[in-house]
Amino acid sequence: MFWKKGYEAASIPNLLEVMGISRSSLYDTFSDKQTLYRDALEHYKKGSSNKQTILEQASNVRDGILQFFEYHIASAYDTSLPGGCFVTNTATTLESPDEQINVLIQTSFSDLEQAFCELLEKGQQSGEIDKTTDIKTLSYLLLNLHQSINIMAKTGQNPERAKEMISFVIAGI
Numbered sequence: 001m002f003w004k005k006g007y008e009a010a011s012i013p014n015l016l017e018v019m020g021i022s023r024s025s026l027y028d029t030f031s032d033k034q035t036l037y038r039d040a041l042e043h044y045k046k047g048s049s050n051k052q053t054i055l056e057q058a059s060n061v062r063d064g065i066l067q068f069f070e071y072h073i074a075s076a077y078d079t080s081l082p083g084g085c086f087v088t089n090t091a092t093t094l095e096s097p098d099e100q101i102n103v104l105i106q107t108s109f110s111d112l113e114q115a116f117c118e119l120l121e122k123g124q125q126s127g128e129i130d131k132t133t134d135i136k137t138l139s140y141l142l143l144n145l146h147q148s149i150n151i152m153a154k155t156g157q158n159p160e161r162a163k164e165m166i167s168f169v170i171a172g173i
Contacts (some may be wrong), residue, residue: 002040004082006093007033007059038100044086045108052074055115061123062170065116065142069166072146076153088090088147113143129173138173145169 001010001018012033016023030036051071058064076084087108090101117139123129150161 002037002137003044003086003089006089007037008093008095013108034098038104041086041090041104042100045104048085048087048162052112052115055119058119060126061119061128062173064119065170065173066166069149070163073149073153073159074164074167076149077159085147085150089154091147091152109143109147112146113139116142123173133173140167 001014001091004010005014010033012026013021015036018027019026021029026036029142030039046169047170054068054071055064058067074083082089087105091105091109117135120133120138122130124131124135125132129135145166152162153159
């Protein structure tokens with residue numbers, strides 16, 4: 001419900017209906033809506049770590065990045081899901097996130113950027129990527145492409161354009 005509607009638009013009655021619990025159970029378990037939201041976001045983040053595993057297990061840089069983004073684009077555009085990424089949606093729509101949510105968002109972004117950087121470092125060590133390539137900036141670019149795909153998916157843009165963009169970027173690496 002939070003992923004679909006966002007924090008502000010997800011009412012307590014919406015949440016109770018989707019969760020199939022009573023109001024007292026919600027408050028006894030989570031104490032408030034904000035805590036439930038944080039827990040939902042943390043749960044989502046744990047489940048989305050599969051994408052980073054693709055980068056960690058990649059046999060080479062280009063294939064790893066391509067596989068990561070193929071998986072990501074398929075997920076971002078999956079019509080059975082609310083659209084985009086719950087973390088990205090939170091970062092772009094929550095009017096006043098608390099400090100714990102800010103940390104969770106920042107950690108999510110920095111973890112992914114670090115996973116890109118580690119793969120690119122392996123590529124430099126193996127000779128697949130030129131030693132003069134600024135892999136920190138390239139990692140940040142890939143992180144931003146990841147986030148932009150989430151937003152474009154949420155707005156119903158064509159996934160083929162995202163795939164073309166990623167192919168273009170990988171060809172330049």
